[in-house]
Amino acid sequence: MPTPILPPELExxxxxxxxxxxxxxxxxxxxxxxxxxxxxxYLFDNVSFKTPRSYTAFVEQVLGSLRMFAHLxxxxxxxxxxxxxxxxxxxxxxxLRDMHGNLPNLRILRISHIDWSHLLTSHTYKLFDANATxxxxxxxxxxxxxxxxxxxxxxxxxxxxxxxLASLSLRHISFNFGTWDLSFPIRDRDSVPYRSTTxxxxxxxxxxxFATPFLAWFVEQFPEASLSLRKLGCTPTLWTPATAQMLDxxxxxxxxxxxxxxxxTDLRDLEPxxxxxxxxxxxxxNVVLIGKFPSSPCWSAFARMLDSLPRRPRLQGLSIxxxxxxxxxxxxxxxxxxxxxxxxxxxxxxxxxxxxxPASLPMPPGNSDPQTDSTSDQKPGGxxxxxxxxxxxxxxxxxRIAKSDVDDLVRRKLKKAAECGVLxxxxxxxxxxxxxx
Numbered sequence: 001m002p003t004p005i006l007p008p009e010l011e012x013x014x015x016x017x018x019x020x021x022x023x024x025x026x027x028x029x030x031x032x033x034x035x036x037x038x039x040x041x042y043l044f045d046n047v048s049f050k051t052p053r054s055y056t057a058f059v060e061q062v063l064g065s066l067r068m069f070a071h072l073x074x075x076x077x078x079x080x081x082x083x084x085x086x087x088x089x090x091x092x093x094x095x096l097r098d099m100h101g102n103l104p105n106l107r108i109l110r111i112s113h114i115d116w117s118h119l120l121t122s123h124t125y126k127l128f129d130a131n132a133t134x135x136x137x138x139x140x141x142x143x144x145x146x147x148x149x150x151x152x153x154x155x156x157x158x159x160x161x162x163x164x165l166a167s168l169s170l171r172h173i174s175f176n177f178g179t180w181d182l183s184f185p186i187r188d189r190d191s192v193p194y195r196s197t198t199x200x201x202x203x204x205x206x207x208x209x210f211a212t213p214f215l216a217w218f219v220e221q222f223p224e225a226s227l228s229l230r231k232l233g234c235t236p237t238l239w240t241p242a243t244a245q246m247l248d249x250x251x252x253x254x255x256x257x258x259x260x261x262x263x264x265t266d267l268r269d270l271e272p273x274x275x276x277x278x279x280x281x282x283x284x285x286n287v288v289l290i291g292k293f294p295s296s297p298c299w300s301a302f303a304r305m306l307d308s309l310p311r312r313p314r315l316q317g318l319s320i321x322x323x324x325x326x327x328x329x330x331x332x333x334x335x336x337x338x339x340x341x342x343x344x345x346x347x348x349x350x351x352x353x354x355x356x357x358p359a360s361l362p363m364p365p366g367n368s369d370p371q372t373d374s375t376s377d378q379k380p381g382g383x384x385x386x387x388x389x390x391x392x393x394x395x396x397x398x399x400r401i402a403k404s405d406v407d408d409l410v411r412r413k414l415k416k417a418a419e420c421g422v423l424x425x426x427x428x429x430x431x432x433x434x435x436x437x
Contacts (some may be wrong), residue, residue, distance in 0.1 A: 012038070044074035046108075050081050052091050059098055069102075077108035092116050100135045107138060112145040117176035119150050134161050143169040150176045152213075160221060165196035169203040173210055197224040200255075203233040233260035235288050247275045257281050263289035263322075264301045276308045284319045285309075291327045293334035296342075303342045309350060317385040318350070323429070325393040332395060340413040343388075347417035347424075351386050387423040388414065393430065403428050 022043055029039035049055040062068045080095070092114050139162050149155045152175060159168070199222055204211050211234060218225070256279055264287075276282065287302070294302075306320065326332040390410045394401045406426030414424045 016042075040071060041074055044071055046077040046079070047075055048079040048081065055080075055091055055095065059094075063098055063102070072102055073105050075103050075106055077110075078103070078106060079110040080112065080114060081110075082113040093119065096135075101133060103136060105138055106136045108141040109136065109139055110143045110145075111147060113147075115148045116154065117148040117150050119154050134163055136162060138164055140164050141167040143167075143171075144173065145169075145171040147172075148174050148176055152217075156217065156221075160195045162196055164198065166198055167201040168199060169201075169205075170214070171203070171205040175210075195221060197222075198228050199225050200228055201231040202229060203231075203260075205233070205235050228255060230255050231258040232256060233258075233286075235260060235262055244275055255281065258284045260286040260288065263287050263294060263298070264305055265294055265298050276305060277310060280310045282309065283317060284321075286321045286323060288323045288325075290325045291331070293326065293331045294339070296339055299339040299342045303346045306343065306350065307346045311350065311352070317387070319385075319387045319389070320347075321389045321391060323391045323393075326395050329395050332392070332401065335392075336409060340390075340410070344414050344416045347386075347388055347414060347422050348420040351417065351420040351422045385423060386421065387425075388417065389424070390426045391429045392426065394428065401428065 025039045025043055029036045047058065049058065062072065078099075093116075096119075135158075142159075142162065142165060155173070159165070202218070202225070204214060215234065259276075259279065259282060276285075309318075324335065326335075388410075390406065392401065392406045406428055408426075410424055410426040411418060414422070418424050
């Protein structure tokens with residue numbers, strides 16, 4: 001009896017289904033020789049290092065093999081995750097030297113919990129000379145989380161050595177020798193031949209000591225961002241002058257459609273000219289409020305910030321989300337005060353610039369994330385929708401908040417906006433909303 005042959009499309013479906021199961025893919029490659037090229041492509045497509053041992057094995061079996069070394073061109077994504085803490089310093093250092101120039105098609109690099117505080121002593125940082133060969137010439141997405149650098153110089157040299165960078169995420173970055181210093185070199189844009197000119201997404205999350213000077217440096221080094229940037233997230237714990245300076249420096253930012261900023265608690269940064277007046281294509285605005293409930297003047301400033309949004313007929317809808325994370329049950333109770341009502345007339349005025357949606361339509365189901373909410377901002381037929389959603393994370397102790405409590409409160413406080421066609425509502429969330437990078 002002849003051996004049955006699977007249709008090619010079924011083989012492709014099976015291997016695609018198993019693309020994240022490396023052990024099964026290896027077994028398939030051993031069983032069927034014809035499956036080896038496809039299995040190898042999936043195995044090398046995205047490589048993840050979760051332990052020092054896994055990285056050491058990769059270096060020995062792939063980088064150290066003449067036969068396997070050629071397959072490095074199949075690597076499109078690398079993730080270095082160290083859930084148990086910082087990867088040891090030796091491996092963090094050797095990764096930069098091992099991979100420099102050896103991954104010609106690397107598109108995505110994610111690094112988490114890694115200690116590079118010693119790089120100045122090892123001289124590995126010199127590999128990221130702004131005038132040298134780019135370490136990852138085709139890298140488009142870079143995400144670094146919980147990382148320690150020896151100084152701002154090392155991070156800066158890395159960022160300006162990536163010519164095709166389109167998405168950058170920096171979260172919880174710290175420096176071994178103090179905070180970001182604006183006096184370091186790499187100030188002349190003409191001396192940075194490989195700096196990206198097509199950056200579309202920027203996410204900066206961390207302390208104001210890092211965010212403020214970094215954004216000032218970013219505006220100087222990436223002037224084309226005023227035309228290319230489409231998503232911007234800047235979320236230090238509190239509102240800082242860096243947020244206002246960043247928005248002001250990017251004008252006119254005709255392409256920006258997604259913005260995430262902290263709640264405006266510093267009124268000095270909201271004096272005319274208005275911060276959001278030039279964001280004519282903005283379709284999603286998230287404002288993060290963490291901790292103590294702001295005073296009435298701060299809510300008035302927030303209302304002024306919303307009032308500065310351009311009032312012109314939009315081709316797309318507008319989604320505004322207030323993400324509130326109260327520190328105590330008392331802070332949650334404050335939301336039932338008069339402050340939220342400051343937004344009601346402003347939202348009603350904004351609704352006049354957007355085709356209204358009947359307030360009686362049901363809210364989208366589920367506890368959707370304000371950044372990953374896939375609910376369309378348009379009615380059937382392409383009519384834009386104006387939404388204002390309030391996301392609440394319950395305090396850890398002393399308060400029990402029902403889903404209906406949040407929704408009822410927001411609807412009660414924003415009656416006028418709802419009558420004008422704004423889709424208002426409340427949600428309970430568990431984690432701080434983020435911008436996927």
